[in-house]
Amino acid sequence: MAKMIFVNLPVRDLAASVVFYEALGGTVNPQFSDDNGKCIVLSETIYVMLLNHAKYQSFTTRPIGDARAQTQALYALNVDSREEVDELVARLAEAGGRADPNPAQDHGFMFSRSAEDPDGNVWELFWMDINNVDGEKK
Numbered sequence: 001m002a003k004m005i006f007v008n009l010p011v012r013d014l015a016a017s018v019v020f021y022e023a024l025g026g027t028v029n030p031q032f033s034d035d036n037g038k039c040i041v042l043s044e045t046i047y048v049m050l051l052n053h054a055k056y057q058s059f060t061t062r063p064i065g066d067a068r069a070q071t072q073a074l075y076a077l078n079v080d081s082r083e084e085v086d087e088l089v090a091r092l093a094e095a096g097g098r099a100d101p102n103p104a105q106d107h108g109f110m111f112s113r114s115a116e117d118p119d120g121n122v123w124e125l126f127w128m129d130i131n132n133v134d135g136e137k138k
Helices: 014-023 053-057 082-094 130-135
Strands: 005-011 027-034 037-041 046-052 074-078 110-116 122-128
Touching: 005 014, 005 053, 014 027, 014 037, 014 046, 014 082, 027 046, 046 053, 082 110, 082 122
Parallel strands: 005 046, 074 122
Antiparallel strands: 027 037, 037 046, 110 122
16 A cells, blocks of 8 residues: 555644645545545545634644644645646635745746645645756656
8 A cells, every 4th residue: 555644734724724735636535524624635645624713622632733834744745747836826816826936946847836825825836857866867
């Protein structure tokens, strides 16, 4: 079985967060969703668990941080083309996110931009030509 990743995020407004993550390309899995949390499927192996603060707090004794004020993680997600990076950032901004909280990066073989979700979590969206790293075919 392939390894799976579940990113668990505390959210202030579950409905607004669902709009953002559907714009990211995810779909709600009703089997693991309820009024306190939504399971967003990004791929067969990547899931984002959006949990209201009460539900999230049931999994940890640590206080919930403010992702708008401090950074704790950057989530990177690849896409199929440079154009898709731009299109996705625009779509996420229209869905309640903030475009480009970090500067775009263009390294020739790799291009990335970022989008911030309604709670301040930053997603780095990138395209990479794995066969042209360092400017030469591998």
